[in-house]
Amino acid sequence: MEIQFIDPVPAVLEEVKNATGKGIEFIAQENLATYAAIKMARKDMPSHLIYYKKEHDEIINHLIVHECGHLFRIFKCPENQRLMPYSNQQIKYNALKTIENEIMALTNILSEDQIVHIIDLWYNGLIRQVTNLPPDIMIEKWIYDQFPTLRPLQLKSLKKQHSESVAGLTETVHRMTPHTILFASNVMNYAFFKIIGLHMGHNFIREYSSTSYLGRGKELASITEKDYTDSHEGDNIMIDRWAYYLNISDWFKWHGFEDVPPDYGQAG
Amino acid sequence: MKDINYALMLIKANKLEGAKDLLEELLQRDPGNQDILYNLGMCYTELDEPEKAVKTLSECIRYYPHYSNAYVALGFAYSRLADEEKAKDHFLRALEIEPSNPYALRNLGGLYGKEKDYEKAIQCLEKSFSINPDDQQTAHGLGYSYLHIGKIDQADKYFKIAISLNESTEIAGMAKDFRREIAEIDLKAKGFRPDAMFYCLSALQFFKDKTTEQVRQVAFEIGMRGRQGLDINNPDKKYTLDSMGGSFTGLQLVSYMYVGFKIIDPKLNIGLDLSEEYKQALGLFSKERPHGNTIH
Numbered sequence: 165m166e167i168q169f170i171d172p173v174p175a176v177l178e179e180v181k182n183a184t185g186k187g188i189e190f191i192a193q194e195n196l197a198t199y200a201a202i203k204m205a206r207k208d209m210p211s212h213l214i215y216y217k218k219e220h221d222e223i224i225n226h227l228i229v230h231e232c233g234h235l236f237r238i239f240k241c242p243e244n245q246r247l248m249p250y251s252n253q254q255i256k257y258n259a260l261k262t263i264e265n266e267i268m269a270l271t272n273i274l275s276e277d278q279i280v281h282i283i284d285l286w287y288n289g290l291i292r293q294v295t296n297l298p299p300d301i302m303i304e305k306w307i308y309d310q311f312p313t314l315r316p317l318q319l320k321s322l323k324k325q326h327s328e329s330v331a332g333l334t335e336t337v338h339r340m341t342p343h344t345i346l347f348a349s350n351v352m353n354y355a356f357f358k359i360i361g362l363h364m365g366h367n368f369i370r371e372y373s374s375t376s377y378l379g380r381g382k383e384l385a386s387i388t389e390k391d392y393t394d395s396h397e398g399d400n401i402m403i404d405r406w407a408y409y410l411n412i413s414d415w416f417k418w419h420g421f422e423d424v425p426p427d428y429g430q431a432g
Numbered sequence: 433m434k435d436i437n438y439a440l441m442l443i444k445a446n447k448l449e450g451a452k453d454l455l456e457e458l459l460q461r462d463p464g465n466q467d468i469l470y471n472l473g474m475c476y477t478e479l480d481e482p483e484k485a486v487k488t489l490s491e492c493i494r495y496y497p498h499y500s501n502a503y504v505a506l507g508f509a510y511s512r513l514a515d516e517e518k519a520k521d522h523f524l525r526a527l528e529i530e531p532s533n534p535y536a537l538r539n540l541g542g543l544y545g546k547e548k549d550y551e552k553a554i555q556c557l558e559k560s561f562s563i564n565p566d567d568q569q570t571a572h573g574l575g576y577s578y579l580h581i582g583k584i585d586q587a588d589k590y591f592k593i594a595i596s597l598n599e600s601t602e603i604a605g606m607a608k609d610f611r612r613e614i615a616e617i618d619l620k621a622k623g624f625r626p627d628a629m630f631y632c633l634s635a636l637q638f639f640k641d642k643t644t645e646q647v648r649q650v651a652f653e654i655g656m657r658g659r660q661g662l663d664i665n666n667p668d669k670k671y672t673l674d675s676m677g678g679s680f681t682g683l684q685l686v687s688y689m690y691v692g693f694k695i696i697d698p699k700l701n702i703g704l705d706l707s708e709e710y711k712q713a714l715g716l717f718s719k720e721r722p723h724g725n726t727i728h
Contacts, residue, residue: 242450242453244447244449244450244453245438245442245447245450245451245453245454246450247441247442247445247447393435397434397435397438398435400438400441401435401437401438401441404437404441417445418441418444418445419445419446420445420446420447420450
């Protein structure tokens with residue numbers, strides 16, 4: 165299904181070209197973990213790549229502008245000062261080793277095969293959250309402030325994200341997820357939705373009101389509101405602050421924007 | 433608002449050009465800031481601009497005359513300029529201010545090592561290592577110094593520690609090479625090794641019907657294992673291989689590797705001398721064969 169762009173998306177796409185010197189190629193993909201994902205163009209890539217789910221609705225427009233927000237932030241930073249988070253097998257192993265006991269405790273309810281299978285989902289999901297949610301806050305604020313016509317779609321899109329996030333509050337997820345991972349994930353979701361909700365005038369945090377994530381979530385939101393510098397550099401400092409606050413500082417590392425594997429630019 | 437913390441993130445990610453640019457920018461706004469001056473000086477040294485490093489770190493010391501790490505960094509910049517005297521003076525000054533500064537001790541140890549004064553080097557490095565036991569460079573320096581005064585066991589111990597601290601670094605690679613040298617010293621210290629000769633003989637028998645590719649697989653696998661360290665003087669310690677069934681002692685594997693590489697390319701320098709043992713084994717091997725056709 166072709167994407168039907170609505171205003172202001174075409175103008176934002178044009179601005180991407182001006183700001184980064186490269187356009188965006190859109191690629192429909194069946195098995196995408198998120199609704200849309202971006203591969204920012206490195207030096208040897210002709211264009212940025214945005215992957216989107218084949219089956220989508222109009223909120224794709226909000227998601228595209230959101231991904232463009234990431235592009236604007238990073239390309240505003242001098243090239244030799246751009247940093248990207250990364251992980252590898254060794255970093256993952258070391259991280260999971262710190263919660264070995266929590267993982268082993270799950271063998272009472274899950275088979276070892278099941279645990280091995282979902283361990284990647286837990287780890288990758290948490291890294292994605294901690295390295296994305298801080299800049300996502302600034303991007304959503306920017307979208308809300310700069311593109312009033314997109315607000316209804318933005319709300320719809322965030323409600324969808326919210327409904328997936330509150331699944332992390334259910335008893336089933338609680339029983340089947342290592343405490344460190346679930347706690348960090350819910351605290352981050354709380355902080356994200358509290359800040360965004362306040363900005364947009366929508367209460368996203370009702371479901372968290374009687375949970376154990378409230379106190380830490382509020383504190384993380386307060387740190388974020390107080391200390392955020394609105395730039396790529398500020399994003400990365402805040403990502404590190406969140407990771408430190410959640411005791412997962414060693415779960416990922418940083419490298420230069422261009423330090424990607426040689427096959428990075430290949431679509432797929 | 434630019435932030436020193438971001439410069440530190442860039443340094444940690446080894447993006448030193450970016451860190452330098454940012455620190456220079458920050459310095460213009462805050463010319464006497466200790467952290468900016470110190471880290472900028474360090475960046476200059478690492479980026480091979482030691483003159484700029486000396487200037488910046490001297491400025492740092494002018495503002496903060498009791499900042500011991502700045503003296504260490506300045507000493508390090510001088511050593512990059514090959515001015516060992518000034519380097520030593522600054523390491524010693526750092527130690528006057530902070531007698532247990534592990535970096536001053538490590539660098540001073542390194543300088544003594546360069547001067548071939550290994551006793552003094554060891555003294556400094558041991559003290560540094562007791563304060564900072566996770567420092568790979570210090571562990572390697574200790575291994576290197578002990579090796580030069582002939583304390584092989586101690587040298588091997590520290591090379592082993594250096595490797596275990598982070599196997600992916602260049603230092604770990606050098607430590608592995610030194611461990612191989614040590615293994616050879618150990619091996620030859622006992623003179624001709626009849627046990628190695630018999631292992632060479634069984635290797636010749638084992639490889640007799642194998643293709644070159646199969647021989648190569650075994651030899652290379654042992655070679656890779658050797659990079660992790662094989663204990664050739666402990667017959668109780670056994671190793672297994674993917675390319676060859678059974679369990680083997682370190683000496684046995686080294687002998688198989690030696691023979692394997694000699695079969696692949698007799699001129700190859702294996703970095704381990706079992707030539708006498710191999711020669712004797714070859715003699716026995718040719719006599720053993722029922723239809724011996726060795727050319728004499």
